[in-house]
Amino acid sequence: MPTGPALLTDRYELTMVAAALADGTADRDCVFEVFARRLPHGRRYGVVAGTGRLLEALPHVRFGDEELAALRDQGLDDARLLDWLADFRFGGDVCGYAEGELFFPGSPVLTVRAPFAEGVLLETLVLSVLNHDSAIASAAARMVAAACERPCIEMGSRRTHEQAAVAAARAAHLVGFVSTSNLEAGRRYGVPTTGTSAHAFTLLHDDEKAAFAAQVEALGVGTTLLVDTYDVVQGIRNAVEVAGPGLGAIRLDSGDLPTLATAARRQLDELGATSTRVIVTSDLDEFAISGLMAAPVDGYGVGTSLVTGSGAPTAGMVYKLVERDGVPVAKRSEGKNSVGGRKTALRRHDADGTATAEVVSSAEVEPREGDRPLVVDLVRGGEVVAPASPPEALAAAAAHHRRVREALPAEAWALSRGEPVLETVTA
Amino acid sequence: MPTGPALLTDRYELTMVAAALADGTADRDCVFEVFARRLPHGRRYGVVAGTGRLLEALPHVRFGDEELAALRDQGLDDARLLDWLADFRFGGDVCGYAEGELFFPGSPVLTVRAPFAEGVLLETLVLSVLNHDSAIASAAARMVAAACERPCIEMGSRRTHEQAAVAAARAAHLVGFVSTSNLEAGRRYGVPTTGTSAHAFTLLHDDEKAAFAAQVEALGVGTTLLVDTYDVVQGIRNAVEVAGPGLGAIRLDSGDLPTLATAARRQLDELGATSTRVIVTSDLDEFAISGLMAAPVDGYGVGTSLVTGSGAPTAGMVYKLVERDGVPVAKRSEGKNSVGGRKTALRRHDADGTATAEVVSSAEVEPREGDRPLVVDLVRGGEVVAPASPPEALAAAAAHHRRVREALPAEAWALSRGEPVLETVTA
Structure with missing residues (x-):
């Protein structure tokens, strides 16, 4: 069974290759560009994500016997096409924004230069990866900003396709989520994983204290106890009674969280559990996180709204022959x-280092002081430039993201709908 | 590298197993139920999808050496847990709604009966698969209904995660999309694949006629020519000139589609291409499809709104210990x-065979005339009941869906927000 990415594509990419091979245009030197025409929902900025996953996949876009047999089965039996695919190995150049970079309408996020047939063959996979991962990262970045320095934990695996969940955990960590519930994201990308228990674990036991005792026995007093299965006040009492005042954290997963968190904090302090943290996890998005800023909350678990891009589940990037x-x-x-x-593109900054514009040009632009070039080489002659392990690539992207977001003007952090915080200007 | 689904899960499923193994509750006989509390966005019904994919994955939820090593690397090093996982093979019972069945708030879509540890271990994977696939199928069903008998084609791969794209194509076909652009969905599930060319193919050529000629040469006059790269009127003229009046179809991918389609139809007829079909594909959703009902359109290509669930990208199902x-x-x-x-659950029908209620009960309900039981056995003692190949399972689900949707009252087809078309009653 083929497990590579070659067939994760639209049929028309191959029919175009077949027709271009037949009429001699397949080798024409082409440049394809990936960009978004707009940011969704009045967002102020977008975050490029998925580049590392794409570079991982690229060398595996190959058509072996099983892929070719599958194409024949679907009526794609043009001999010239199949011969060409059997020999296919991407040999072109790719440059683009470093993963973790910010993007704005018209930013040339990725540029593929290759003979037509090679370049068009990558279209669907490039867009699937970048549109998904950038949508998640762009939403997650707003949540991280809304949480200020408080940690965000990704826990949305159950609300999205099981493989998309892994990519979503990766994208969230890229922009600053401290950990994920997803074990495969831990294995594949080195994202720290966390998790303790669900309501089912409490319901499994004869009473709440028995459940808490079992959890503390297995995971230590530093664990997080879920206190809202029955009654929150009694739950917190039980939690501290079982774990002692050294309990790591409690988790609230329902109800009016600002009120509950405030009451929980007071009760914990009265019980002497002054260092026990309060984690909240009920249907949070960037707006709910922002609404909890004045509440004594120590961490946010985010699920549905993260993995669905908080209303914008795809980044709207297109792949155009330019x-x-x-x-x-x-x-x-x-x-x-x-x-x-x-x-090509560069980001312009004022004397204080604050970004002022996204400069996009078809000609070389002479950089001024404070200009930062945005386009870097990713693939040269089919070879990935600076190959890195998946965890290394993610760590580098996360570090890059932290650096570049610091240069954004303060209006970038507004959650309300508005214009992109940087104007895209052509030079 | 592990490629099975065992690690596509939340860490807390395993910490709960570890704690339950330690305190002797892991073997308690448990029943978990999957249901949705509500339908999203005032939808009138939901469609169960993903069951077949879940049954495919279930036997592969195994923890081999690589999975166990990955868990140890993440600090999940409890010896009792790892021993138990090494021997794990789901041995419980699963029953639920047949794939393709309709669901309503509270419908017991899936029920898992197993010792706690075995049942809880499946939670995340079950929800990922059902929430994703049911969200897509539920949205797609509205599009199929809005299109009446006109064919819908799935072409959203580029707007979602590359593996979610395959599942989305499957879910769309389940509810009546005639074909998909996604080649892997063709290979894995036997979904018919279609595709011809993009604007890039026209831009690649020296002029539009050269592009059309190359496509017709490669794909025959029955192909679909994309006529809106430059000027639609000239594009149609070129298309018929190159392909002759036997041209299969033209495709319109931009502009005001009702106006353009009407003009295109008239022009095609004037050119003698009376059987050439008009396919439209620009950012369609169920509302846009409905708005084209009076226009002379012969088929709809749907992308973004399909793979993102048309505003409801996840079905909101939960997995609860009951x-x-x-x-x-x-x-x-x-x-x-x-x-x-x-x-258990059954669907009540009136004397005309129209569904009138979703009856959900914790006791056996004596069926009345017109009642149809909804819960079927899916897995017994860990063995899949009536195993089928992936394409067979999809075909059976599609056939079941066609049958059961015919029994819905006419209000089900309203696109406006409203109440579920069947009330869930407890008996």
């Missing part, structure tokens, strides 16, 4: 407003 | 409104 044999090309409807041809 | 050692259990907040313990 240059053929050195000549800019565009659909008529796009010709007027967009910069033709292959582009 | 019975332990034969005794109903529930969180306090749920105790009042829900039926305790394990449940």
Whole structure:
């Protein structure tokens, strides 16, 4: 059974390759560009994510006997196409924004230069990975900002496709979520994993104290006890009675969280559990997190809204042919407003180091003081530049993200709908 | 590298198993139930999907050396837990709604009966699969209904995670989408795949006619030509000139589709291409499809809104412990409104065969005339009942869905927000 990514694509990529091979246009030198026309829902910025996953997958886009047999079964039996696919190995160049970088409307997030057939073959996979991961990272970054320095924990695996869950945990960690519930994200990407227990564990036991005692016995007093299965006040009393005042944390998963968290904090302090943290986890999104800023909360567990992009589950990036044999090309409807041809980009900053504009140009731009080039080489002649293990690539992206977000003007952190915080200007 | 589903889960499932093994509660006889508290966005019905994928995955939930090493690396090093996992093989019973069945708030979509540790271990995977696939199927069913008899084509792969795309194509076909762009969905599940070309193919060529000629040469005159890269009127003229009046279809991917489709139809007829179909594909959802009902459109290609569940990207199903050692259990907040313990369900119909109610009961209900039991055995003693190949399982689910949706009252097809079309009653 093929497990590689070659068939994770749209049929029309292959019919285009077949037709281009037949009429001799397959080798035309092409430049494809990935960009988003707009940011969803009046967001102020987007976060590029998925680049590392894409570079992991790229060398595995190969058509072996099983892939070719599957294509024949589906009526894709053109001999020239199948021969070409059997020999396929991406040999082009890819450059783009470093993973973790911010993006704005029109930012040239990824640029693929290759013969037409090689470049078009990557379209669907590139977009699937970048659109999904960037959507999650862009939503997660708003949650991290809303939480200020308080830790966010990713726990949304059950609300999305089982493999998307792994990518979502990765994207969340990239922008600052401290940990995930997803064990495969721990294995594959080195994301720290956390987890203690659910209501079912309390219901399994004869009473709440028995459940708490079993958990503390297995996980130590530093664990997090879920106190809202029956009655929160009694639950907190039971928790401290069983674990002692050294209990790590309690978790509240229902009810009016600001009120409950405030009461829980007071009760914990009265019981001497002054260092026991209060973790909240009920249907949080960036707005609910922001609404808890004045409450004595020590951490947020986020599920559904994270893995669904908090209302924007896909980043809306497109993969467009922008240059053929050195000549800019565009659909008529796009010709007027967009910069033709292959582009480069830099971010302009004022003297204080605050970002002021996203400069996108089809010509080389002479950098001014405070300009930071945004486009880096990712693949050269089919070879990944600076290959890194998946955990290393994620750590590098997370570090890059931390650096670049610091330069954003303060308006970037507004949760309300508005304009992108940086204007994309052409130069 | 582990490729099985065992680690596609939340860490707390394993910490609960560890604690329950330690205190002797791991073997308690438990019943877990999957249900949705509500339908999203005022939808009238939901569609159960993913069951077949879950039954495919279940036998592969095993912890081999690599999985166990990954757990140890993440600090899950309790010897009793690891020994138990090494021997793990689900041995319990699963029953539930047949895939393709409709569901309503409180419908017991899936019921797992097993010792606590075995049942809790499946939670995350069960929910990931059912929540994702049911969300897509539920949205897709509304699109199919809005399209009446006109064919819908799934083409959203690029707007979702690359593996979620395969599941989405499967879920869409289950409810009546005729085909998908996704080649892996064709291979894995036998979903018919279709696809012809993108704007890039036209832009690759020196002019539109050259592109059309290459496509017709490769794919035959029955192909679909994309006519809106430059000018639609000229595009249609070029298409018919190149392919002749036997051209299979044209595709419109931008602009005001009702106007464009009407003009295109008239122009095609004037050119003698009276049997050439008009396919539209620009950001369609169920509302846009409905808005095109009066336009001369022959097929809809749906992307983003399909793979993102048209505003409801997850089905909101939960996996709750409802019975332990034969005794109903529930969180306090749920105790009042829900039926305790394990449940069964049937759909009530009037004398005309129209569904009138979803009857959910914790006791056996004596079926009346017109009642149809909804819960079927899926897994018995760890063995999948009536195992089927993935394509067979999908075909059976699609056939079941076609049958059961015919019994819904006409109000089910309203796209506006409202109440579930069947009330869930307890008996």
